[in-house]
Amino acid sequence: MKTKFQSIIILCVILAIGISTPQIPAQLSEESKECMQCHKEVNVSLYQQWGSSKHYGANVGCYECHRAEISDVDAFEHEDYYISTIVSPLDCARCHETEVDEFLNSHHSKAGRIMGSLDNVLAEVVEGNSKFITEGFPHGNSAAAVNGCWQCHGSQVKVLEDGRLDPATWPNTGMGRINPDGSEGACSACHQRHEFSVAQARRPENCGKCHLGPDHPQKEIYEESKHGINFFANVDRMNLSSSKWVVGEDYDIAPTCATCHMSATANQSITHNIGLRIKWNNRPVHSKLSHETDAKWGLESSNIHADTRRNNMQDVCVACHNSNFTDNFFIQYEGLIDLYDDKYATPGEALYKAAVPLLKKDDEGNHIAFSDKIDFTWFEIWHHEGRRARHAASMMAPDYTHWHGTYDLAKNFYSELIPEIEEIIEHGLNSDNKDDVKAAKNLQKVLEETMHSDNHKWIEGKLDPDEKERRKKAADEFKSRYK
Ligand code: HEC
Ligand code: HEC
Ligand code: HEC
Ligand code: HEC
Ligand code: HEC
Ligand code: HEC
Ligand code: HEC
Ligand code: HEC
Numbered sequence: 383m384k385t386k387f388q389s390i391i392i393l394c395v396i397l398a399i400g401i402s403t404p405q406i407p408a409q410l411s412e413e414s415k416e417c418m419q420c421h422k423e424v425n426v427s428l429y430q431q432w433g434s435s436k437h438y439g440a441n442v443g444c445y446e447c448h449r450a451e452i453s454d455v456d457a458f459e460h461e462d463y464y465i466s467t468i469v470s471p472l473d474c475a476r477c478h479e480t481e482v483d484e485f486l487n488s489h490h491s492k493a494g495r496i497m498g499s500l501d502n503v504l505a506e507v508v509e510g511n512s513k514f515i516t517e518g519f520p521h522g523n524s525a526a527a528v529n530g531c532w533q534c535h536g537s538q539v540k541v542l543e544d545g546r547l548d549p550a551t552w553p554n555t556g557m558g559r560i561n562p563d564g565s566e567g568a569c570s571a572c573h574q575r576h577e578f579s580v581a582q583a584r585r586p587e588n589c590g591k592c593h594l595g596p597d598h599p600q601k602e603i604y605e606e607s608k609h610g611i612n613f614f615a616n617v618d619r620m621n622l623s624s625s626k627w628v629v630g631e632d633y634d635i636a637p638t639c640a641t642c643h644m645s646a647t648a649n650q651s652i653t654h655n656i657g658l659r660i661k662w663n664n665r666p667v668h669s670k671l672s673h674e675t676d677a678k679w680g681l682e683s684s685n686i687h688a689d690t691r692r693n694n695m696q697d698v699c700v701a702c703h704n705s706n707f708t709d710n711f712f713i714q715y716e717g718l719i720d721l722y723d724d725k726y727a728t729p730g731e732a733l734y735k736a737a738v739p740l741l742k743k744d745d746e747g748n749h750i751a752f753s754d755k756i757d758f759t760w761f762e763i764w765h766h767e768g769r770r771a772r773h774a775a776s777m778m779a780p781d782y783t784h785w786h787g788t789y790d791l792a793k794n795f796y797s798e799l800i801p802e803i804e805e806i807i808e809h810g811l812n813s814d815n816k817d818d819v820k821a822a823k824n825l826q827k828v829l830e831e832t833m834h835s836d837n838h839k840w841i842e843g844k845l846d847p848d849e850k851e852r853r854k855k856a857a858d859e860f861k862s863r864y865k
Contacts (some may be wrong), residue, residue, distance in 0.1 A: 406440040413463060414443025420461070432576040447473055456562035458545030467547065468539060470561040474569050482569075484654035487682050489675075491567035493558030494536035500751060500761070506533050506750045518548035532556050534592040536568060552827035557592065581622040586613065591637045594765045598665075599786070603779035604639060611707065612636035630701035642698050649697055655683055661692040664772040667727050667764045669719050688736045711778075718775035718783065722768055724792050729832045733803055734760040736828045739821040740810045756802045759794060796841065803829055 406463060421444065422429040432438055437447075450457035450466040457464045469490070475482040485491055496502055506512070510524030518540040523644040527538070528550050536556030540548040559568040571592075572583050590601035594795065604610040613620065628646045635797045643656045651682070653659075663675040678683035678733070699708040703846055734756070742753040751757060771787025774780070803825065810822025832838055845853065 404440075408441070410441045410443050411445055413445035413449070416461070417444035417448075418464075423609040428576050435579070437576075437578060437669065442477070446476075454563060456539075456541045456545060456547070466562070468552070468561055469570070470563050470565045471567050471569055472561075472563055472565045481654045485500070485567055485569070487563070489657050489679065489681070490571075492679050493534070493679075493681075494538065494556065494560050494566060495558060495574045496531065497536050501531070501765075502527075503751050510666055514550060516550040517542055519550055523550045531559060536566075538559060538569075579623075580627070581623070582696045584620075584622050584627065584640045584645070584862035586610065586638050593639075597769055598773060599782060600639070600773060600777065603774050603777045604781050606781055607778040609636050609638075609778065613638060634702060637698065637702070647697050647701055650694060657681075657683060657691070658686065659691055659698065660697040661688040661695070661777070662772075663676055664719070664769060664776065667700050667731055668723055669772065682837050687788060718788075719772055721788070722771055722791070725837045726795055727764060727768060729835070729837070730795065730799060732828055733799065733825070733832060736821070737803060737806050740806050740818060740825065756799070756806065758804060759798045763791060763794050763799065767794065800829075800833075815830060 432444075435570065437443075445463065445465070447469045448465040448467070450464045452464050454464075454466055456466040458466070458469055462797060472483060473667050500675075505522045510526035512522035512524055514525040514528060515522045530549075532554060534556055536559030537551040537554040537663075538560040538561055539551045539554065541562050542548055555568045556571045557568065557571045558566055559571075560566055561568075567728045572588055574582055586601065586604050593600035617634040619635045620638075621627065621632065624632050626632055626646075628648060629641050630648060642660055644653055646652050657672055657676060658810075660672050663670045663672050666675075671688040673684050673686060673688050673701040674766070676686075696712075714761060735758060738749050741756070742750045744750055752761075767787055767790040770782055771784075774782030774787055807822050807826050807829065810818045810825065813819055813822070833842065834844075
């Protein structure tokens with residue numbers, strides 16, 4: 383098994399001799415030649431893809447990637463050689479230390495650490511059961527987790543006694559896959575084998591395997607934005623296969639996901655830590671500064687302040703826009719983060735928390751997640767539409783900001799959450815249990831405070847007189863125009 387110590391040694395050696403680009407062997411190894419003898423027949427397409435890769439040109443063959451030590455957990459004897467099927471980041475690190483180091487220090491490599499999250503209860507209990515029994519898991523897994531969550535986030539790969547990989551855990555190229563050598567992540571989450579083409583990695587669809595759908599529709603957002611429109615209209619001018627790919631030098635017509643989050647600019651080199659250019663983490667109920675969430679995950683990059691990361695992102699924008707345009711854009715975006723937090727996240731969370739004592743409990747008195755309708759309502763408000771609105775504003779997609787974002791927020795807040803809260807209060811007030819009556823009174827107080835606040839009093843017809851006057855004037859003007 384490769385240890386952390388060994389990889390630190392490799393890093394030191396690389397730093398000592400001052401190279402980050404791998405050296406190209408003069409010829410293909412004897413071992414790899416042997417592998418090919420059979421595999422060009424056994425796996426024709428695999429062999430063809432490898433044959434058109436840069437690795438082929440650089441004499442990096444099957445054995446250079448698949449070779450294993452006899453002591454590796456997933457090593458098996460195969461035609462006189464010890465190999466493993468899984469090629470982990472530590473295997474790639476033999477030649478690509480810089481990329482691996484950056485990746486291992488990013489949120490991406492930690493994406494498998496979702497076990498125990500609220501979403502996890504969904505896949506394992508609410509949506510699924512544990513009847514997917516395999517050799518390595520006699521107590522079973524949830525087929526919903528195996529085929530869903532784990533394919534994006536990564537499985538914990540389990541090696542069976544004979545070296546085979548348990549079918550609950552592989553095939554899998556989830557981003558934060560936990561590998562048999564203990565490393566986290568899968569480079570092939572983005573770099574598809576066996577061509578490992580940068581053109582494929584740079585395209586927006588690459589990120590879209592995972593970054594899409596109701597809770598993080600970045601792919602759809604990008605397609606809707608002017609950036610996406612220009613990309614698809616001009617793919618042939620994107621120079622996607624060029625080995626040097628600096629925005630503003632090698633292409634200028636549109637940015638892709640990679641351009642903004644990873645690729646080189648005139649001032650920055652490529653980074654495999656996708657968090658180094660984002661100021662906000664918009665995944666939690668309340669947006670958090672990126673260096674703060676990094677600290678929570680124990681990432682080294684927590685010492686890079688969110689404002690520095692904003693500057694890194696702006697450096698990308700100014701390859702195509704002027705700085706005033708860019709600054710103004712970020713002011714618009716942060717206005718939306720504030721609106722969401724002030725109007726929906728803060729009061730919504732206060733209401734839900736005050737309602738929890740009145741929801742279904744297990745024998746030990748703990749709230750049972752997702753057992754009441756309001757559990758789903760509140761979850762979707764922050765986890766779906768609350769994220770959509772913020773994600774879309776951050777990447778210039780007005781439809782997702784509004785119709786799939788703030789409109790859905792308002793609709794579900796006023797026409798689902800509030801009526802459900804009212805129902806829970808009524809039920810609690812009529813209960814024989816004194817604690818419930820007390821909790822219901824408290825919830826009622828929170829509800830009243832919320833509905834009388836500046837954000838929500840409109841629903842009781844109570845707008846500020848000035849604003850009422852302004853709105854009436856605007857409505858009259860509108861009507862006179864469209865008579
Ligand atoms: C004598 C022929 C032969 C040689 C030499 C050979 N292989 Fe294989 N290999 C096979 C066959 C046959 C299979 C099974 C293919 C199948 O089931 O689809 C296989 C399977 C594999 C697998 C997949 C194992 C799995 O988990 O499914 C890998 C990876 C692999 N070989 C890599 C290598 C490497 C690397 C070398 C060189 C060190 C090599 N092979 C040499 C014939 C060979
Ligand atoms: C640059 C590294 C690299 C090289 C070179 C390479 N592989 Fe792989 N191979 C991978 C990765 C990565 C995977 C995905 C395994 C995983 O899930 O981690 C893989 C998977 C496989 C698989 C199983 C997956 C499948 O789709 O069936 C086989 C078989 C295989 N490789 C054979 C070969 C053979 C034969 C060669 C030489 C012609 C070769 N590989 C060259 C990195 C490499
Ligand atoms: C034995 C050394 C070695 C190993 C192991 C290795 N690579 Fe490479 N890789 C190279 C070399 C050398 C190049 C540069 C080829 C060139 O520039 O012509 C390269 C190039 C690349 C490129 C750029 C391709 C392009 O089109 O410019 C990617 C992406 C890549 N490797 C990914 C990986 C991944 C992912 C792994 C592990 C699954 C891996 N490599 C394992 C040596 C290696
Ligand atoms: C289609 C791929 C995909 C599936 C399926 C998926 N996720 Fe995710 N998940 C993501 C992506 C992408 C993000 C990050 C979104 C962002 O940054 O906006 C994420 C974020 C998360 C987060 C937040 C992590 C953080 O840093 O705050 C948790 C927790 C999570 N997912 C758990 C799950 C669980 C559990 C399941 C199954 C019930 C699941 N996900 C299914 C792609 C997926
Ligand atoms: C989130 C997707 C993603 C993941 C995961 C990822 N890469 Fe990359 N990688 C890219 C993109 C995009 C590029 C092209 C960057 C550019 O040239 O603009 C790239 C480029 C590369 C290159 C060529 C670098 C150069 O200087 O030209 C290598 C080598 C590489 N990746 C190796 C790896 C290794 C090793 C891993 C696993 C530790 C990995 N990548 C994981 C997306 C990814
Ligand atoms: C295989 C699934 C997958 C693919 C492909 C993928 N991501 Fe992710 N990404 C995730 C998950 C899961 C997370 C959330 C990780 C966490 O915090 O738990 C994430 C998080 C992120 C973040 C937030 C990072 C942070 O520090 O908060 C960014 C930015 C990001 N991805 C960009 C990209 C880009 C750009 C690409 C394509 C080049 C890409 N991703 C490809 C799954 C994926
Ligand atoms: C024009 C540049 C640009 C492009 C193109 C772009 N993004 Fe972003 N992305 C941003 C900005 C700006 C932010 C917000 C940064 C901040 O908060 O400071 C962001 C934020 C994110 C986040 C963090 C979301 C969270 O939950 O915290 C993810 C994930 C992400 N982008 C993925 C993608 C993916 C996937 C694509 C392509 C489909 C993409 N981005 C295309 C600029 C871009
Ligand atoms: C590779 C060049 C390129 C990069 C890099 C780039 N953009 Fe753009 N951007 C464009 C193009 C082209 C348009 C479309 C211009 C038009 O409307 O005619 C555009 C449009 C926009 C718009 C107007 C959206 C609309 O619907 O009117 C905003 C806002 C914007 N970009 C912000 C950014 C920000 C912020 C960044 C950095 C995070 C960025 N851009 C990075 C090329 C780029």
